Amino acid sequence: MTTSISATGSISAAGLGSGLDVNSIVAGLMEVESQPLTLLQNTASSLNTQVSAFGQLQSLMSGMRDAANALTSLSLWNQTTSSSADASSVAVTTTGGAVAGSYSVSVQKLAASQTISSSAFASADTAVGQGTLTIELGAWGSGADAGSFTAKAGSPPLTITIGPDDTSLASIRDKINGAGAGVTATIVNDASGARLAIRSSSTGAENGFRITGTETAGDGNPGAGLAALSYDAADGATPMQLNQSAGNAAATINGIAVSSASNTLDGVADGLTLTLQKTTSADVAVSVSADSGAVTGALNKFVSAFNSLSNYIHTQTKYDPTSKTGGVLQGDTTVNSLLSQMRNVINQQNTAGGAYSMLSDVGISMQADGTLAVNSTKFSAAVANRADLKTLFAASGDTTAATGFMTRFRQLGDSVLGVDGSIPTRESSLQTMLKRNSDSQEAMQQRLDQTQARLLAQYQALDTSMAQLNSTSAYLTQQLAQLNKTV
DSSP states (O other), rough: OOOOOOOOOOGGGTTTTTTTOHHHHHHHHHHHHHHHHHHHHHHHHHHHHHHHHHHHHHHHHHHHHHHHHTTOOOHHHHHHHETTTTTTTTEEEEEETTTOOEEEEEEOOOOOOOOEOOOOOOOTOOOOEEHHHEEEEEOOOOOOGOOEEETTTTOOOEEEETTTTTTHHHHHHHHHHTTTEEEEEEEEETEEEEEEEEEEESSSSGGGEEEEEEEESSOOOOOOOOGGGGTTOOOOOSSSEEEOOOOOEEETTTTTEESSSSEEEEEETEEEEEEESSOSSSEEEEEEEEEEHHHHHHHHHHHHHHHHHHHHHHHHOOETTTTTEOOTTTTTTHHHHHHHHHHHHHHHHHOOOOOOSGGGGEEEEETTTHHHEEEHHHHHHHHHHHHOOOOOOOOOOOSSSTTTHHHHHHHHHHHHHHHTTTHHHHHHHHHHHHHHHHHHHHHHHHHHHHHHOOOOHHHHHHHHHHHHHHHHHHHHHHHHHHHHHHH
């Protein structure tokens, strides 16, 4: 809010009668009168700067709290990393529940899908015939049971109707793919023509299939019309040719034989997933270990967040002897209290048990400028002692001393950032002060406007009086001059 001096039309020519610069005189007087308003405006600017500073402080405190919380997370401490001596043959991934250990894996057979193909047609546009195709998923027998078919549980036969507009090989392919029958169809072109290739959508012995083509329009001869797309392993004269049989993957893990319909062995051990890529001639070594890198990365994020907060507080509270000015938050009791609480968290010994009781024991120390530094060699050694490091960071005790350092920092963040926390409370106080300041400015401006109007009215009256006096003086002077001439 600024103070302005304006003149209405009735007094815009003030001073014409007297020669006085009325507007300049009033403006000068108003500068003196408006000094209290200027002080209020300066105070408002300072308050706004403090509000902004506390907003940034809140953001940095939230970042430090979240980084500390990450170091108390069970998912972090349960995180594992895995490796395979031959990832091109056996790939490995883990979840948080994986148990550290080593495994020897050999692959005897990969899981496969059943694939069949038709005889060659002239082109994809060749009309095949009308009728139905019935597709059944299931497992084909082997050995003495070769040719037997056991339907897949929960997958009843699915019949696809081929109407008069669907008779081309390409249309039949599209009808099969749109039916959701557990198979996919493609057309393969070679020198002989176009062949319809059908493949089970999933691997595994139970995902084999047979197809029965029934004509409603055609010559009814075996191998002609839709019958040409039939497949039955029990029928030696079946029109479609078997290119690959459906089968399960076969592997051994630490000497234990494993069979799987998929090449992905999900949860074959707690939290361990193996992906079989190809058969092997020797065992592949697979290992699972605690993810030390994840803990180190989380610690580095916390240190970075802590240092950003510490540096910001230092900047906002320092005093510059050269310019003789202090930071925006210099002397603020809320900020000073926060600094004290942060130091107390670090300085209080941990009594939760384990090999470590202070952050300095694992290479984390406070520098002279209030920031943290990490001795990477010392911390790497501590990460190897995972259980004790977890206790130092994440223990949850009945007392502050029995509580882990990162748990303390998380609790500190929750405390100062909560609804009734010191930072929101201070921000609310500043906003209240700003509201009062704004109200005072508005009331002050109203008084100044009234004062300006009063001064202009007074000087207008003075101007009019002086104009009248000047006119009277001029008249008397003229009359005296005439009198002197007559004498």
